[in-house]
Amino acid sequence: xxxxxxxIRISKMNETKKALSDAGLPSFTAMGVLxxxxxxxxxxxxxxxxxxxxxxxxxxxxxKAKRMITLVVSDDKKDLAVKTIINTNQTKKSGDGKIxxxxxxxxxxxxxxxKGDKTLx
Numbered sequence: 001x002x003x004x005x006x007x008i009r010i011s012k013m014n015e016t017k018k019a020l021s022d023a024g025l026p027s028f029t030a031m032g033v034l035x036x037x038x039x040x041x042x043x044x045x046x047x048x049x050x051x052x053x054x055x056x057x058x059x060x061x062x063x064k065a066k067r068m069i070t071l072v073v074s075d076d077k078k079d080l081a082v083k084t085i086i087n088t089n090q091t092k093k094s095g096d097g098k099i100x101x102x103x104x105x106x107x108x109x110x111x112x113x114x115k116g117d118k119t120l121x
Contacts, residue, residue: 001032002073002076002101002103003070003071003072003101004069004073004078004081004085004100005065005070005100006069006099006100007033007067007097008085008090009095009096009097012097013030015018016088017090021041023084025080029070030070031070032036032065032068034061039072039094045062046060066097072104077097078101
């Protein structure tokens with residue numbers, strides 16, 4: 001099993017979600033993240049973040065708002081997942097994102113206690 005972490009542009013999230021689903025990979029988790037790659041923003045941008053009470057406030061930052069998609073796939077679906085993410089997100093411009101592929105040692109379904117690849121379907 002492979003754990004795939006993909007950092008993509010926010011504007012590509014819906015398109016990526018549809019492409020993964022169309023490719024037979026509908027299960028994933030997505031979250032908002034802040035970060036940067038090799039390019040540093042020369043001008044800070046105002047980004048919404050939650051304060052200690054959970055209220056949204058704007059802060060100036062040189063970090064970019066992105067989406068991180070996490071999915072676990074069987075070894076034979078790794079290339080399909082990576083190709084789908086690249087084909088959907090590649091603009092050939094700085095900021096397209098990054099994909100990290102890690103080994104997932106095991107998976108356990110909380111509901112059924114099943115283990116391994118069969119929990120991924």
